[in-house]
Amino acid sequence: MKMTGAQAILEVLHREKVDTLFGIPGGVVIPLFDALYGDKRFNMVITKHEQGAIHAADGYARSSGKTGVCVVTSGPGATNIVTGLATAYMDSIPVVALTGQVPTALIGNDAFQEADTTGITRPVTKHSFIIKDPAELLIILKQAFYVARTGRPGPVVVDLPRDVTVSELDFEYPEEIKIPGYEPKVKGNARQIKRVMEAIGESKRPVLYAGGGIITSGASEELKAFVKKTGIPVTLTLMGMGGFPGNEPEFLGMLGMHGTKAANYAVDKCDLLIAIGSRFDDRVTGKLSMFAPNAKFIHIDIDPASISKNVVIDIPVVGDAKHILREMLKYAKALDIKKWLKEIEDWKKSHPLTYEDNDGFLHPQYVIEQLYRVTEGNAIITTEVGQNQMWAAQFFKYIRPRQFITSGGLGTMGYGLPAAIGAQLANPEATVIDIAGDGSIQMNIQELATITQNQLPIKVAILNNGYLGMVRQWQEFFFDKRYSATCLKRDKRCPEVCCNPGPQCPPYVPDFVKLAESYFAVGMRIQKKEDVEGALKEAIRVDKPVIMDFIVCPEENVTPMVPAGAPIHTMISSKEDAEKYLLA
Amino acid sequence: MEKEYTIATVVENKSGVLAHIAGLFSGRGYNISELSVGETENPEYSRMTIVVKGDEQVLEKIQKQLNRFIDVIKVWDLSSLPAVHRELILVKVKAQPSLKQEIFQIAEVFKGKVVDISHDTLTLEATGISEKIGAFINILRPYGILEIARTGRASISRGIIKGRVKSNG
Numbered sequence: 001m002k003m004t005g006a007q008a009i010l011e012v013l014h015r016e017k018v019d020t021l022f023g024i025p026g027g028v029v030i031p032l033f034d035a036l037y038g039d040k041r042f043n044m045v046i047t048k049h050e051q052g053a054i055h056a057a058d059g060y061a062r063s064s065g066k067t068g069v070c071v072v073t074s075g076p077g078a079t080n081i082v083t084g085l086a087t088a089y090m091d092s093i094p095v096v097a098l099t100g101q102v103p104t105a106l107i108g109n110d111a112f113q114e115a116d117t118t119g120i121t122r123p124v125t126k127h128s129f130i131i132k133d134p135a136e137l138l139i140i141l142k143q144a145f146y147v148a149r150t151g152r153p154g155p156v157v158v159d160l161p162r163d164v165t166v167s168e169l170d171f172e173y174p175e176e177i178k179i180p181g182y183e184p185k186v187k188g189n190a191r192q193i194k195r196v197m198e199a200i201g202e203s204k205r206p207v208l209y210a211g212g213g214i215i216t217s218g219a220s221e222e223l224k225a226f227v228k229k230t231g232i233p234v235t236l237t238l239m240g241m242g243g244f245p246g247n248e249p250e251f252l253g254m255l256g257m258h259g260t261k262a263a264n265y266a267v268d269k270c271d272l273l274i275a276i277g278s279r280f281d282d283r284v285t286g287k288l289s290m291f292a293p294n295a296k297f298i299h300i301d302i303d304p305a306s307i308s309k310n311v312v313i314d315i316p317v318v319g320d321a322k323h324i325l326r327e328m329l330k331y332a333k334a335l336d337i338k339k340w341l342k343e344i345e346d347w348k349k350s351h352p353l354t355y356e357d358n359d360g361f362l363h364p365q366y367v368i369e370q371l372y373r374v375t376e377g378n379a380i381i382t383t384e385v386g387q388n389q390m391w392a393a394q395f396f397k398y399i400r401p402r403q404f405i406t407s408g409g410l411g412t413m414g415y416g417l418p419a420a421i422g423a424q425l426a427n428p429e430a431t432v433i434d435i436a437g438d439g440s441i442q443m444n445i446q447e448l449a450t451i452t453q454n455q456l457p458i459k460v461a462i463l464n465n466g467y468l469g470m471v472r473q474w475q476e477f478f479f480d481k482r483y484s485a486t487c488l489k490r491d492k493r494c495p496e497v498c499c500n501p502g503p504q505c506p507p508y509v510p511d512f513v514k515l516a517e518s519y520f521a522v523g524m525r526i527q528k529k530e531d532v533e534g535a536l537k538e539a540i541r542v543d544k545p546v547i548m549d550f551i552v553c554p555e556e557n558v559t560p561m562v563p564a565g566a567p568i569h570t571m572i573s574s575k576e577d578a579e580k581y582l583l584a
Numbered sequence: 585m586e587k588e589y590t591i592a593t594v595v596e597n598k599s600g601v602l603a604h605i606a607g608l609f610s611g612r613g614y615n616i617s618e619l620s621v622g623e624t625e626n627p628e629y630s631r632m633t634i635v636v637k638g639d640e641q642v643l644e645k646i647q648k649q650l651n652r653f654i655d656v657i658k659v660w661d662l663s664s665l666p667a668v669h670r671e672l673i674l675v676k677v678k679a680q681p682s683l684k685q686e687i688f689q690i691a692e693v694f695k696g697k698v699v700d701i702s703h704d705t706l707t708l709e710a711t712g713i714s715e716k717i718g719a720f721i722n723i724l725r726p727y728g729i730l731e732i733a734r735t736g737r738a739s740i741s742r743g744i745i746k747g748r749v750k751s752n753g
């Protein structure tokens with residue numbers, strides 16, 4: 001069948017089961033948007049900023065397991081998605097970004113709105129294609145989707161010069177795809193799996209350390225079955241949250257910089273660490289040379305390049321987590337590790353996550369605990385970055401995969417709100433809540449309009465501490481409380497230096513309640529502990545977007561904390577601890 | 585231990601691939617000390633020989649990262665296999681008429697060739713392993729080297745080896 005390049009692109013999207021697109025038009029992509037005009041197969045969500053579009057596509061992918069798609073114009077449209085590509089790349093999220101490009105004849109001429117999109121995006125994508133010949137259009141699009149979602153998934157860019165989209169071609173979509181340089185391995189080596197099971201059988205103090213790979217591969221059921229059969233305790237990375245139910249007794253909590261003491265002690269003392277779909281990130285390992293010093297390391301991962309990257313692995317298994325866990329399950333037996341479990345239970349009992357709750361302040365942790373109660377643990381939570389993100393990981397129990405959506409690897413402030421748009425569109429029935437910081441929320445605040453216009457009943461819970469809180473915490477702990485550039489209330493009237501938030505401070509800008517109103521959303525301000533539950537219930541009840549401005553304790557800290565570069569059993573909780581640590 | 589490694593890789597013969605590969609090295613802080621690129625027996629593929637300095641771990645990381653790229657077809661570490669390495673050099677030296685005979689003789693010892701001649705200069709060509717090329721340069725230095733053009737090495741394994749099965753995430 002004859003069609004234009006633009007029509008063919010839409011036909012491909014349809015065949016790849018894409019029904020939701022995020023983006024903003026521009027000069028060179030007008031033909032593509034023209035083909036979309038009135039096309040009922042697609043919900044084309046126009047965001048207010050391209051960064052919003054790519055994060056929304058990413059949130060759509062994370063919350064559904066499908067591939068997210070965004071469509072932007074050349075030049076500034078393409079450069080605006082770079083942060084979102086890097087965010088998706090760091091967390092291995094399948095996203096296909098279609099970027100307009102100037103006509104092939106003008107490439108390299110510094111044409112209007114020309115940017116070297118493939119060159120700029122190559123280091124932050126799994127692959128970056130440019131289509132220079134209409135004859136390649138179908139095959140490259142097919143490859144793009146295949147590469148984005150298979151193996152270790154990731155974002156893929158397809159750069160589309162204008163002449164390609166207006167050319168005429170014969171639509172013959174390839175059924176099969178073969179890329180000579182790309183053969184992701186799914187099955188694990190049987191001998192290695194046998195060695196894994198032998199090591200597990202011999203271990204007296206095993207710990208499972210699972211990450212985002214569990215969620216990507218859809219292996220949470222298998223992980224749970226394996227844990228229930230063997231009794232091995234589990235800790236999860238930030239990206240792994242929900243990959244094992246947070247309310248099961250074998251769960252130790254998150255590990256790493258803001259992990260639980262039980263998780264970090266267990267990893268420190270284990271004799272066998274079984275890493276599955278996790279990558280020994282520095283926020284997890286702390287001081288590498290002292291990470292799990294007595295342990296043998298097993299690493300199960302789909303990406304051979306992740307294995308022995310930071311820690312030398314004793315037994316590597318390359319392949320898909322689901323597949324390998326299924327094999328492991330065949331040989332799994334109950335382990336005799338009662339003594340170890342008792343030790344862990346004691347750590348859990350004596351070091352629960354806590355916070356000071358009776359000092360008259362409203363505490364952010366309390367807000368999240370209430371959120372968990374009120375939603376009965378059923379909401380999809382997106383987060384911004386900073387303290388809000390860590391509290392969201394610590395105080396909400398994630399029960400199922402794809403429930404916790406956060407920018408882990410890149411730590412992108414401004415991610416949560418647009419990601420919530422994607423999550424709500426992929427899960428129309430779900431309660432979607434962005435747990436936000438007052439700083440981060442302002443980085444993509446314009447997407448409130450997208451939310452309202454698409455009638456998405458997203459709830460935003462701003463934990464308003466008046467600070468770029470996570471940075472302030474580091475300043476409090478390690479920079480002698482010199483709050484340089486972190487106070488968000490600061491204005492021209494303030495003293496030169498100040499580290500004393502109080503009633504004398506200028507009013508907060510903006511007024512989030514009024515802001516909500518101007519976007520036709522419901523705005524609420526909550527200052528007292530006793531008002532939290534009612535406000536949350538009301539917010540969830542109304543079928544509208546809601547912004548809750550929780551005025552929380554300004555100098556609350558995320559604890560425990562492993563100072564950067566320290567071994568993970570070194571956990572501090574206050575400025576005093578930090579001073580002792582720095583002296584030692 | 586810091587060592588020199590020779591990596592050979594077969595890649596798709598397309599624009600952007602060289603930048604992709606060079607970006608891997610620069611992005612991760614590895615310095616390419618030699619690089620040669622050319623088409624292979626299959627015009628759809630080109631082959632690169634890349635020389636880097638580093639330790640065993642750096643080598644392993646580079647190989648794994650290269651394998652991750654979808655435009656990379658094969659990767660070998662030719663420092664750990666029996667292999668033939670060749671570099672080509674073109675040297676332009678000062679050569680007054682009275683010295684030309686002497687320089688011809690040097691070229692002969694190195695199995696080199698004269699590829700250009702002018703009143704005051706000679707341009708010589710030689711191929712070989714890096715050490716030989718180095719010695720060639722050293723011996724010509726006293727005459728006055730005007731210009732050098734040197735390729736990176738091109739390397740190939742001896743006999744038949746099985747290409748490593750590629751797997752990427």
Ligand SMILES: Cc1ncc(C[n+]2csc(CCOP(=O)(O)OP(=O)(O)O)c2C)c(N)n1
Binds near residue numbers: 385389411412468469
């Ligand atoms: C785009 C971006 N810029 C800067 C940072 C560095 N950073 C990390 S956390 C943080 C503070 C975030 O403040 P807020 O959103 O109010 O969250 P809080 O920590 O107070 O909960 C900053 C500036 C970042 N992660 N992302």
Ligand SMILES: [Mg+2]
Binds near residue numbers: 438463465467468469
């Ligand atoms: Mg804040």
